Amino acid sequence: QSALTQPPSASGSPGQSVTISCTGTSSDVGGYNYVSWYQQHPDKAPKLMIYEVTQRPSGVPDRFSGSKSGNTASLTVSGLQAEDEATYYCSSYASSNSYVFGTGTKVTVL
Amino acid sequence: QVQLQESGPGLVKPSETLSLTCSVSSGSMNSYYWSWIRQPPGQGLEWIGYTHYSGSAEYNPSLKSRVTMSLDTWKKEISLTLSSVTAADTALYYCARHKAGASNAFEIWGPGTVVTVSS
Numbered sequence: 001q002s003a004l005t006q007p008p009s010a011s012g013s014p015g016q017s018v019t020i021s022c023t024g025t026s027s028d029v030g031g032y033n034y035v036s037w038y039q040q041h042p043d044k045a046p047k048l049m050i051y052e053v054t055q056r057p058s059g060v061p062d063r064f065s066g067s068k069s070g071n072t073a074s075l076t077v078s079g080l081q082a083e084d085e086a087t088y089y090c091s092s093y094a095s096s097n098s099y100v101f102g103t104g105t106k107v108t109v110l
Numbered sequence: 111q112v113q114l115q116e117s118g119p120g121l122v123k124p125s126e127t128l129s130l131t132c133s134v135s136s137g138s139m140n141s142y143y144w145s146w147i148r149q150p151p152g153q154g155l156e157w158i159g160y161t162h163y164s165g166s167a168e169y170n171p172s173l174k175s176r177v178t179m180s181l182d183t184w185k186k187e188i189s190l191t192l193s194s195v196t197a198a199d200t201a202l203y204y205c206a207r208h209k210a211g212a213s214n215a216f217e218i219w220g221p222g223t224v225v226t227v228s229s
Contacts, residue, residue: 001171003154036215038155045204045222046155051215089155093214097168099145099157 004029004090004102011108012080020105022073022090028100030071034093037066037075040104041086049088050075077107085109112137114205114220121226127193128225132205134186139163143208144181144188145216148201156201160208161188195227 005023012018022029022037029035035053038046048057050066053073063078073092077084090102118130132144146158159169161179169177178191188205202222209217 032214034214036213038216045219046216047219048209048215048217051209051213051217055213057209057217091155091157091216096171098170099160099214101147101155101157104154 001094001098001100004092004100006088006090006102006105008103009106009108011110012077013110014080014082016080017076017078018080018107019074019076020088020090020107022075022092022102024071024073024092024094024100026071028092028094029068029073029090031095032093033068035066035068035073036091037064038089038091039084039086040089046089080109082109112207112218114207114218116203116205116220116223118203118223118225120224121228122195122199123229124196124227125194127191128195128199128227130190130203130205130223130225132188132190132220134188134207139181139183139186139188141210144179145206145208146179146188146190147204147206147216147219148199149204149222150198150201158190158192158203197227199225200227201225 037050040046113135140163145160161167176193204222206216207218209215
């Protein structure tokens with residue numbers, strides 16, 4: 001069970017958009033519509049931002065959106081704001097009733 | 111809003127068994143799955159396993175031989191034991207409640223508890 005692959009870093013200026021990819025296999029990302037995304041600020045617990053590929057929990061701004069194509073899921077943050085600067089992790093349900101996380105992407109707001 | 115709080119010894123010697131507890135502030139535990147997730151210093155997240163009040167549990171294949179989880183609905187606690195620890199088990203350990211339904215997402219997280227494995 002290998003970690004899902006994310007780019008180490010991404011950046012954008014305030015107001016711009018940034019998209020983070022999350023690549024797995026047909027045994028995880030590609031096999032189930034159970035991809036979720038988490039935002040983690042330094043020294044804080046992760047926060048659920050997207051679940052079931054595209055769904056936003058109550059209270060999460062609609063600037064955050066998710067999608068999936070094949071074995072790759074994506075998180076897009078539109079209208080970047082300073083408070084969006086954080087590390088983002090994807091996660092997927094995987095075969096054998098398990099879960100796998102991505103390697104994490106640090107988003108910098110320039 | 112339900113809150114989770116992890117607790118444990120902080121320091122564990124190599125080859126010993128780590129035991130952690132996650133306390134749930136309110137609400138029923140019966141409708142949810144509960145996971146443990148860890149994060150080594152400066153690294154990413156690793157799912158350890160989940161448990162459910164029905165008694166079902168699933169563990170990360172890489173840790174399965176060393177992990178046990180259980181749930182006590184009366185005490186409102188979820189426990190984690192990890193045997194034969196090594197320095198590689200040094201991490202911040204989180205408990206998390208899955209989102210209701212079949213969404214397979216970790217909706218509520220505790221603040222985490224640090225575990226250091228050292229003699």
